[in-house]
Each structure stands twice: as C-alpha cells, then as structure tokens.
Amino acid sequence: MARKVAVIGGGIIGATAAFYLSFLDSNHQLAITLFDDGTGQATKAASGIISPWLSKRRNKRWYALAKDGAAFYSKLVADAQLGSDAYQQTGTIVTRRAKDALEALYQEAQIKVAHTPAMQAVQMLSSQEVAQRLPFLTNPPAGIFVKGGAKIDGAVFIDHLLSRAQQNGVTLKRQRVTFDARGAIETTDGPELFENVIVATGTWMKGTLEPLNYLVKVRPQKGQLIDLTVSEHQRAGLPVLMPESLSDMIPFDGGKLVVGATHENDGGFDLQATSAAEATLLGNAKTFAKRLSANQITGVRVGTRAYTDDFAPFFGHLPNNPNILLGGGLGSSGLTTGPIIGYLLAKSIVDHQLGDWQRYTKSVSQYVI
Template structure:
C-alpha cells in the first residue's frame, strides 16, 4: 500500500482519488471548494465523436473515456446508491442546411467502425428533430448519434466523493499544507494551477451557462442532448428545465459572477432555439476551465513524487473518469489503455 496526497477535488482529482483508494492505497484529498469550479457549472455532454478536432491524442483520450463511462457509472452507482444524472438518450447535432448535414453525417459516421459504442448514426429531417425534441425549433436538420449521453457534474462529484470515502479515503476541505503531504503529491488544481508556478503553464477561460424553464412545457420524456449551431449545446435537466451554453472568454480573473452581456447572449439563444415557448430564468452558472498547451490535457510527473493532472478544459467531464483510472494504473505500475507519455509533454 502506497500513500498519495491529492490537491484539488474536482472530477479529475476525485476520480483519481477514487481509483487509487479502491486499489487499496492510503489517499488524502485537499479541496478548498473554490467558487467557480468548472465541475459545478458544466452540463456534461458525453458525445466526443461529433467533434471536428483533429488532434489524435485528444480524440483517443475522449473516445476511450466515452467507452468507459457506462461501466464506470454502473460501478459507482452500485457502490454508493447515488444518482449521477448519467443517461444516454442520444445526441442531435444541428446544421444550417441539408448539404452541410450530409457532409457532417459522412464525417461522423466514418468514426463508427472504431467506436461501436456510438451506436446508430443517422441523418434526421427537420420534422424528425421536432418529434424527438418537441419544444425545439424545427428550422434545422440534424445527425443523430445513439450513444450520446449526459451527466450532471455536481452529482457525479458527490458520488465520486462518497465512493472514495467508502474505500477509506480522507477528504479535507481546506487549503493544502505541503508540510503535511504524504507519499506522492498529485496536483489536480484546475484553473488554480497557476498558484503552483510550475510547468505546465495554466491559463483559463470563463464559461457561462444559462439554466431556464419552459413555462408551457409538457414534455414527460427525456430528450437527446443538442449540439446546436456554433459551439453551443442544449441539455435537458428534467422538469422542463434546460441548460444552454457555453460562452468562452479568456481571462485572468477568478470571478464567478455572471455577466449581463453573456446572460443576454444566452437568453437570446434560448429564444432562438425554443421560439414557441415562454421562457423563465432559473440561474446563470460560471465555470473556470483550465487549459494547457495545444488544448491537450497534461498528465505526468513534473518531478520525483510530484504528478500533475491539468488542462482538461471543456473535456473535463467526458475525460476525467477515465483519466482517474489511467493515472491510478500508471502510478500502480499497471498497464494502461492510453500511453500516458502522449500527455506528459514537458
């Protein structure tokens, strides 16, 4: 049995802690619960196959992560009895016209042989989009991916923490005191990684999400997640409530106060995509998402007995469960699915 000290209790830190503790190690997590933690603000879409990013290392990470999710969630929920908000109702990617829809279908469908967990992939007409998502606009055709899913970040974190504690871990809600560190120290500090003043260099973006309710909604069935035009997503949160986001703003600020400008922007999008519904605001949420070089997460030792997990960015909720497993295996000296050296680029 080895000892590990994890600094940062977001999804990446909590997943690593959970997987290490379930392997029988002595693990302590320090988490300050800073306002603006990306986990709390994210709506959590699990559908990496529709991305147009061409970074093969990034795609390998998120593809394997989506594959791991169902078994991981089943194990975690069985151990804790807690609901993570994870479900797979599929995803609909919208496109502005039929030509672009056809090109996108070919691109997305080409990934299926290497990722059978995608399930069925098919083009859907404007009318079918409306049947699948009754309150959504019918202006755009789409591509449906059966394996697309979603998870609630805050609920997943709660379950990970419960599972970690069940396996004998210690969770301390306080700042980390390096003099109390035991064994290998793992920094999973997200946007606050700048405080370590070491490589990899961390920068962050403010991302804002609007939660709203359809006052005239009567949809009793779950709907697919929606990848709308541009970098916009729409996620059903239950009880005729939805989240729409996200904005991306490079910043050095750690303020988690919503901005009026982004509120107006997101509310305008809500009216655009739900034009026939009366919309009632629920809340605005702000998350600070960390990025490293080339928008590729960093996983690796920066010195003996000091390991860093950071730069998850918008990939965080998709990739963090698998990252936790892979880092735990790596530190255990076990075989990993990913080549960790691909993400240890210092």
C-alpha cells in the first residue's frame, strides 16, 4: 500500500518538495497530496534574482545554503523541464556607491569565481558598458557583471512545478489546512492521517503548528513590487541590476520591468498595495532611469515573507517528531534557498533517512519550541 505523504504550502519550498517527491518516487510507493490556498504567498508575488555570491551577509550557514541553492537550479530546471518564461540565466550587475568599495568587491568576486562554478565569470563594467547592456537606463552606475546570475518569475515558476508534480500523480487541493491535537490534518473532508508531512506555510506556520502546541518564531514582512512597461521592442535577455541600498531592477522579455521589493516590517499580513510603496519603488528606479513615469506602471504585487530573528532559513524535523518536516524563515532569499530545501526534505522522505544539514541550518528547535 502506498505511503501517504502531505505537503502543506505550495510556495517555493512546498512546490519543489511536491515535484521531487513525485520525481524521485520511481517505484510509485508514495501517495502525495499538496494543500495550499495561495493566499499571500510570497513566491507568487515575487520576481526574484538568483545571485547570492556578492551579498553583504556574512552568515556562513546562509551563504553555504544560498551558494548550493544557486548551483542546484541547473538540476531543477532540467528535471522539471522549466522554460525561459520561468527561469532565465541572463547575468546580474551588482553595484556599490563608492568606487573603492566596488573595486574591493571585484577583488572578492575574482576570488569566489575561482572556486564557484555557478558564477561562471565576473567582469568589471563601466557605467557606459552597463548602459550598453541595459539601454533603458539614463544614469547607469558602474558595476560587476556576474554571468551565472539568473532571474525568476515566481508565479510562472510555481505553476510550472505544480503542473509537473500533478502530471507525476500529485493531488493538489486548494484549501488551507492545519493539524488537530493528535497530528491528523484537518481538511474540508474531515481529519486525515499521513505517514509523513512537510510543512512549508511561510509566515502562517505559527497557525499550522499551534494545535500541536508548538510556538514558531517567525514574523511576517510585507513585500511589494511594481511592474512597468519599458518598451515593446526591448531586446531579450537583459541582465538584472542589483544597486546598493536601492530597489532591484529586473527586466523581462517583452518590455516588462519589475522593480522591488519593499521590506515592510510593520506590514504584517496586509496584502493591500499602497501608493507610498509604489512611489518609493518608482523613485528608486528613476535614480537610474529618469524617463520612467507612473503611467508606465501596469500593476503592483504584494506578498508576505517569513523572517526569523537571525534572518536565517531553517529546515529539518519537528522537535520530537521525525515524521513532520519543516522548512521556513526564508526571508528575501527564498527563491534562492527554497528549492534546495524542498529537494532535501523530499529526498529524505523518499530515502527514509534524515540528512545531516548542520552546514546549512541551525537545529529546528532554535526556531520552533
């Protein structure tokens, strides 16, 4: 009889986990159900950047996870047969305001690229060279081009993964669920017991685990992005601009430009777009592209990220219950770190063996008590 496995949450961790549970289950020994209602999901609201190597963050576990997460994408894209509308490796341009800081960063980049194959190559670009690569800019900064950097359309990415998972036999139920006191999942059809469960409900994890008397130490952070039309004739394959202390600018094929995202710690679970955030994001973009105007904005997307006190993701099994696995606290690096977490959790269920993940994360008991 097939072993029943549930994935709660269809964001970047949950969707990847559901896909790999079905992909790795070559003997069809698992009956996999994914529960998700999609409300406030950070991934679907996001357009993200896969380029962690020159981050200012100095958390060694986070960097190991982000570095391996970026490298993992080549496997995921091949396994799930993802198209360029979901994932596109066009390179990233990272800037620093001060010339000496940019030169120091370039020295760091040269050291890292020597032992980080996923970076592929790095190149110092003058402001004129940046303008050649991003022609819609009117005031381009100098920067460092990282060839291996990539960009993702979060909503398309999730839809593709879930579609592949369903083709492999995963059952998708569009509903929000929680546990009851005995560990069964409360569904609209009544309580249901599963032999293994992956919980990846982001900042809603508190409510998911509350019936089991666990306290999850995550907090919500609101994030908003704006979509603009730059030019119907904009050439394809433009790189991402990651300016220091300002909003990222992510150009997509077809003349679409995404700017963001905000980091609103007081925004909580509010999913309403605000004119203040729209003005801030447009103002940040106009620092480098002064011809942009509000009438080019085609939409605002809003999501809620989950953050931990030390800004680090966590994953592993629920304290005292190895059959319930967790992954969360991704913060703003979720599109980089989420897929590899989903893969590792899925693989541990398929292999009947928990992995040694100490190089990537502290114990779950640091975040769930």
